Amino acid sequence: MKLLRRFDVSAVLTPLIAGAVLTVLAPLGTHIFSLPLRALYWISLCFAGGFGAMAVRFGLNRWRPSAPAWLCVLLQSFGSTIAVAPFVLFTSSQSSVWGFFLTLFYIWVIAIVITAFADTAARSRVAGEAADAPKRPALMDRLPVHLRHATLYGVSSEDHYVRIHTSAGDHMMLMRLADIDDLAQPVSGLRPHRSWWVAEGGVDRMVREKGKPTLILKDGTHVPVSRTGARTLRDAGWLT
Known part of the structure; x- marks a missing residue:
């Protein structure tokens, strides 16, 4: 089950689409930002999270390629959240440790949704390629x-x-x-x-x-x- 055998355009499209949706929804108080700044914030955050999720996926493909889908999504969402933590730390307006971790929790919830969508799309693509591939004698x-x-x-x-x-x-x-x-x-x-x-x-x-x-x-x-x-x-x- 190798989902990263070659570069997939969804690795770029997914963060862009997710960032655009979050720009419109403006969660976590980001509605106070101007539209361009809000777009830059969320798209950058989604790309950072995407790299974190890809790093986890690379590790899973190498050491546990048969991991169930739910575990892949869970671990990738953790990787995504950890990747954006430094970004959130330097840009968040939260002044307390509790507020910082609460923000990360909300971002983790968002990461689960995005990662589940990306993982499902990738698995569907691989399944389609396998079905279309000619049967080997x-x-x-x-x-x-x-x-x-x-x-x-x-x-x-x-x-x-x-x-x-x-x-x-x-x-x-x-x-x-x-x-x-x-x-x-x-x-x-x-x-x-x-x-x-x-x-x-x-x-x-x-x-x-x-x-x-x-x-x-x-x-x-x-x-x-x-x-x-x-x-x-x-x-x-x-x-x-």
């Missing part, structure tokens, strides 16, 4: 880590082993070629030869070598095409 999960997210080009049979050809290299494993059709789903592919399975997206071009059709994969591998395979490819529209 089960075959790829059997490969070494550095090949699992590569593009599958084809599979060749070598005795009792198969060689998996991908955009990041190849790998041999003990497996039957007959099992590839199921394990490669949802990748579309065909059998141009009894010892080959080829992904449609892995074919770069078709050439003729000694008068016989040959498929060239995107990694440069030459794949022979048998007579039966040629009919299969022709029926599928791969050959004309």
Whole structure:
């Protein structure tokens, strides 16, 4: 559950929107400020709080990525409040320690609302990306880590082993070629030869070598095409 894998525009939009709303509502006695000064105060405060929440989120992603949503929101709101505490200390008109902590409490309540909104939006975005991402073939999960997210080009049979050809290299494993059709789903592919399975997206071009059709994969591998395979490819529209 990594919500900070890359820069998200919401990291800027959320403090801006929250700051604008608080500028209009003018809580905690800030109605006495002029509109520009009130906007500067609340937007600056929201950005400071946002950095505090992001720091906590970074720590959670690293040390406890499976933390429940409520705990993430609670800890981020604490981080946000702590981040703005120095700002509040130097700008607050409160003259007592009690008044200062009461102001921080109100800001913490506001931080919970803002953090809950931002966290929910981030989780919805990540869930949407996961739903839209193409399903990875089960075959790829059997490969070494550095090949699992590569593009599958084809599979060749070598005795009792198969060689998996991908955009990041190849790998041999003990497996039957007959099992590839199921394990490669949802990748579309065909059998141009009894010892080959080829992904449609892995074919770069078709050439003729000694008068016989040959498929060239995107990694440069030459794949022979048998007579039966040629009919299969022709029926599928791969050959004309």
